[in-house]
Amino acid sequence: METPLSRTDRTRLGRHAERAGTTRSDLDAVLDQGMVCHLGVVVNGSPRVIPTGYGRIGGTLYLHGSTGASSLAASPSQEVCVTVTHLDGVVLARSVFNHSLNYRSAIIYGVPRPVTDPDEKLAGLRAITERLAPGQWDHARLPTRKELAATTVLALPLTEASVKVRQGPPIDEDEDYALDLWAGVLPVRQVLDAPEPDPRLPPGVPVPPHIARRATPTS
Incomplete structure (x- = not known):
C-alpha cells in the first residue's frame, strides 16, 4: 500500500485541492527529478531563502553547506521550509486572467538535524553528489577530514510535506472558447549540453562515461 503524505493545516491545499499529491511516492518523484532546492x-x-543542492535517502532529505554559513547555523534550532519546483510549461490561455504554468512542486517543513555521525555524513554527501551527477562519487576524490570539518550536513525528515502538480491545457471561460485566439502550452524542459572540459585538464583525459551519457544528444 502507498504511504500517504501528512495532512496538516499548512500542507493541506486551499486552492485547487485536486492538484495535490497524496502519497510519499508523489513526493519522492518530485524530489528525485530535481537538482536544486x-x-x-x-x-x-530576517527571512532568507538559499538555493542549494540536496539528496534523499529514504525518508530523509540531506542539505549541505559551509560551517560558516549563517543560514545553516540557524537551521538546526528552528523550523525551516524547503521547496523544489519543476517548470514544465507556460500555459497560454485566451484570456490573460487564465494564463498559468504547468509545474510539479513540493514543500517540506521541519526542524533539521545536524549530522555528526561520520558515516551518515558521508552518506548524505554522497546522496547530494549523486543527485547532481550519478556516478561522480566513485569517480572523484573523496573529502578529507579537513574538508568534512568545514562542511555542515543537515538531515530533514520528510514527515510533513505537500505536493502540488498542474499539467494540461489552458482552462478558459466557456464564452472565450469561441474567440479566434490561439491558446495552448509552451513546453519547458531542462537539458544537459555537451560537457565542457576544465581549461587546466591535461591533454588526453577523456570525459568519463557517467558524465558523457548525461548530455542530451544533439540532432
Missing part, C-alpha cells in the same frame, strides 16, 4: 530560514529575524 530552496531552503527558507529566518536569520537574525
Whole structure:
C-alpha cells in the first residue's frame, strides 16, 4: 500500500485541492527529478531563502553547506521550509486572467538535524553528489577530514510535506472558447549540453562515461 503524505493545516491545499499529491511516492518523484532546492530560514529575524543542492535517502532529505554559513547555523534550532519546483510549461490561455504554468512542486517543513555521525555524513554527501551527477562519487576524490570539518550536513525528515502538480491545457471561460485566439502550452524542459572540459585538464583525459551519457544528444 502507498504511504500517504501528512495532512496538516499548512500542507493541506486551499486552492485547487485536486492538484495535490497524496502519497510519499508523489513526493519522492518530485524530489528525485530535481537538482536544486530552496531552503527558507529566518536569520537574525530576517527571512532568507538559499538555493542549494540536496539528496534523499529514504525518508530523509540531506542539505549541505559551509560551517560558516549563517543560514545553516540557524537551521538546526528552528523550523525551516524547503521547496523544489519543476517548470514544465507556460500555459497560454485566451484570456490573460487564465494564463498559468504547468509545474510539479513540493514543500517540506521541519526542524533539521545536524549530522555528526561520520558515516551518515558521508552518506548524505554522497546522496547530494549523486543527485547532481550519478556516478561522480566513485569517480572523484573523496573529502578529507579537513574538508568534512568545514562542511555542515543537515538531515530533514520528510514527515510533513505537500505536493502540488498542474499539467494540461489552458482552462478558459466557456464564452472565450469561441474567440479566434490561439491558446495552448509552451513546453519547458531542462537539458544537459555537451560537457565542457576544465581549461587546466591535461591533454588526453577523456570525459568519463557517467558524465558523457548525461548530455542530451544533439540532432
